[in-house]
Amino acid sequence: MTPIQNAAATPQGTALAGQSLAREVERAIASSRALTARDLFALAADAYGGTLAEGAFSPRDAYDAAELGLHLHLLRTVGRLPPEASGARDALAEVERLSALLPSQTRRTAEQNDYQQFSTPAAYAGLCAWVGGVGEGDRVLEPSAGTGALCAFALAARATVHANELCGRRADLLAVLLAEAGQDPSQTLTRENADHLDAILPPEARADVVLMNPPFSQTAGRLGHRRVPKVGTTHVLQALRRLDAGGRLVAVLSAAVQRGKPTHRPFFEAIDTDPYRLRADLEIGGAVYRPYGTSARTRLLVVDRMPTAEFGDHHGRVEATAETVPDAVEALGPARRLLAYPVHRLTGIGRPQGEAGHAPTDALRGFWKGTQRRRTAAENVQDRRHGR
Template identity: 30%
Template sequence: MSKPRTANPALAISEADLASALALIGTEIHHQPLRSSALARVMRETFLGSDAGGAWDWRMAYDLMQAAAVQVLLRGDGVAGDIAAARLLASRLLTETRRSEQQIRLQQFSTPLTFATMAVRAAAIRKGETVLEPSAGTGALAAFAARTGAALLLNEIDPFRQRLLRAVFGGEVTGHDGEHIDDLLQSPLLPDVVVMNPPFASSVDRSRDKHIAAKHLVAAAKRLAPGGRLVAIMPPGFTPERDAAHWSRACSLLTPRLALTMPGQVYRKLGTSVETQLMVFDKVQEGGEMIRANVRDLGEALAYVDAVAATRTEIRPVQRAAAVTPARPIGPASVPRKTAAGVVTASKAWANAVVPLTFTSLDIPRNNMPISDIYARYRPQRIEIAGAQEHPTPLVESIAMASVAPPVPSNTGSDDLRLPARLIEQGDLSEAQLETIIMAHDAHGRDLPGRFTIDDDQTKLTRADDDPDARAYRLGYFLGDGTGCGKGRECAGLILVNWLAGRRKAIWVSKSATLIEDAIRDWTDLGGSPADIQPLSKWKPDQPIPMGDGILFVTYATLRSAGKCGTTRLSQILAWMGEDFDGVLAFDEAHAMQNAAGSEQGRGVKPSQQGLAGLRLQLAAPRARVFYISATGATSVHNLAYAARLGLWGQGPEYPFPSRESFVSAMEAGGVAAMEVVARDLKTLGLYTARALSFDGVEYDVLEHALTPAQIEIYDAYAVRSDDSSQSRGRADSDRRHDASGETN
């Protein structure tokens, strides 16, 4: 996920100045209640300016104040106890009265110190255990975990808060989106405990999302070691009654132990009064009754917290056996570090491991044998993919297509071509589907010959190799598989390869808005999140798309539309893509862009608006990885006018036809046979594939339904009534239209 934008002064400050500011604020807090004037003075001295002048803002000041309090807490001797220390420090902090847009967007409401100590107390952390905090904020939860002698794995998406955590705790702090922490965290270590306070109603890139806290919890639960404990501060709506789907998902991974509803006054000093839940889960098989209660304050919660802390089970020794070397955890210098992760850790890490997609080239192309006069059995002809499973249903291709072989792709083992190991080994992507991904990835590594400028209408390229403003255009790929071959999953797989390579913006254009459900299904089948795919219709044409990284789902009808102020959807999409967009641009049901160039037959047909919109989208993004998907893309030669990125026409000897018009003319003269030759040639260039499900072995039989006498009687009655009704309508129609003279009334 992309990192949220933070004010430049926060990132420009040096490490020394940041440490100095924390020390100055900490000194104030250590001796007396902090005054706003004292905090403002430190901020002015550190950032060499005032908040009014834009040198800093009060959100930064509050974050520094919270981090300084954590630093004071860590440097204390612990004699006073966590609860007493938390109450004392909390009483000396300012009440936060100012908010920033980013705070609201990312739901940056840190954990009050007194609440943090309750959460960590409920976790019952043992000395030497590893604790993960996936949304560490300014470190309140992590501080009390460190005081128990735990080693820390800290993650925080906000860059400024990352710097604060490094300054306070030292060591590495990752910057992943907590919603995907299990997938993105590179360390194979499984934490013994997770303590977390996720955002309640807003994700990093997709604005409002009332289920985001539950998604963060599920992601953290996946990473938690078997036998471990997860303690989370959650919104009040996360219950089996109000969020059954996410609750069920969480309980498939965890066993709930405690759900305490906390009053809004707990968060009063942080500028909000929202109710929360303190929730405790164990990652164990045995069940048990969950305690649910409402408490009036933290003091009343203490009895419940101590009771659930006493129920934590001992992790079995086998789960601590040395298997891999963990990433260096964070903690105070005196804290012992865990030196072993479990055996389960190794298998878990391998299941989620992203590995290069490797294959062996075949010097002699595989000969796919005919099974009829029309079709040949299909297997990849030029490569053998390591560990790949055959397609669950036999595939075929036409005899004509089977007579030629594609080129050998050149990207085996590339760091840019990687997938989770389980997708290959478990057959979630079959051998044929993986071949498509490999061939498309290889095609996207090449450019159309020459450099081009685009006309004012943005529908035609002109070759201009010597023009400094000319751009190189990336080759596209055409997937012509028939129904049942899994075109949607192949598209999702190609997007995933690019996602893992860092290209985390993609566009999925399809024929109908309802097909977003199929896209989400295919994406989540490969391990993606449903929230990664967002429909363009979610935003008005005249507003910018606030989503950062993700998959933008667009229909062809939406693509050609415009807003009330004249802003087109196309310009809205291009603004989101950015000038150097190099992600996947997938055109599902690409034949919907038919007649992109119009037709000159008869009186002529004007170019279709959605065909033109699709053509403009391709040509406006020269570095996009265009992926055409259609089982019927060439029913008419004019329908291929949208395939501008296949190199079928262009200026120069490298192109078979000098223009789109000459290509269309030649194909019309050659008929269906010429279209088949084009498809074969594209396959030999590594730009096209078309498979279909095999019906070999399918048997047909007549299924006769013997009617009962009662059914025959019913059908006879229907026939009689239908005949009577028809005759009556005929007589009424005749009487209405003609009078006695024979003239029509």
């Protein structure tokens, strides 16, 4: 690896060094070579042209680049996850094996704590994409995309992704993932506070699937270190405004977000009142997050936006606790089979119009429709290169 001279001196140099480190990690994962923390920091020192002790990079720089390396490998290898629970469980077991090749993230930075930058573990991200039913032709929105764990599975399934990430360093890494999938990050990556995402995105920018893991209680620095319990749910409500009829939102929130708490009761009423239907409310054990430096328990919510003709449809809701990703796959099987509008979600045919949904329009000018054209051309080249 050729070190980036004075990488820390400029944002561009830092970004290039992070990308270089990510490629090295991707190569290690592709060869099933486990990396210790010492290995990772040594690779980072080579990429940044200086050591951790010298301040050439932070632990977060190294961890984020390592995550991108894993996500790049998954983009190339995972494909669309099998729809049946048994196949998804086997596929995610392999994702967990690959993730275990990376060292645990034992060192935190002030930025990580202040902005709650805890990425979605890869297998957990795959679980979200699986229960979301993400497939080819879907328009996927990720409002707090981090280093792209959720995006990687959507892109691997040949969906078109719009990602938003406020942190500049992470957004630079995310741009690499989007470009690798054939998308133009200048068109499909925004760098905004997702508290107000609905007001920021163009009105025509809609989604068939929303995959999200928002900050649980941090306001992106607006209120200093103050924690606000409704931050995560505010992000969800913003994203729901961008979900088309027949679409599905899958959100990872704090386990403290509970229907029985007065603070959160209005939120649960909002996501289970026409046109929305809460399909699953699953508490996930803290061990899932342990490799990423926390053991916080989380809550996985699955919300459908119903077509008008199906208002009043109240199929059973999954309410359970799962300590592991395989357990969660089993628990979420009924919700996975109950996609609200499978015709347009799985084939792209019959997408609802008007109030019941919004078809892509020329006004998007590359936001969804244009990026799909660019992505298709790039993927055709990649397919020919790999003999597909």
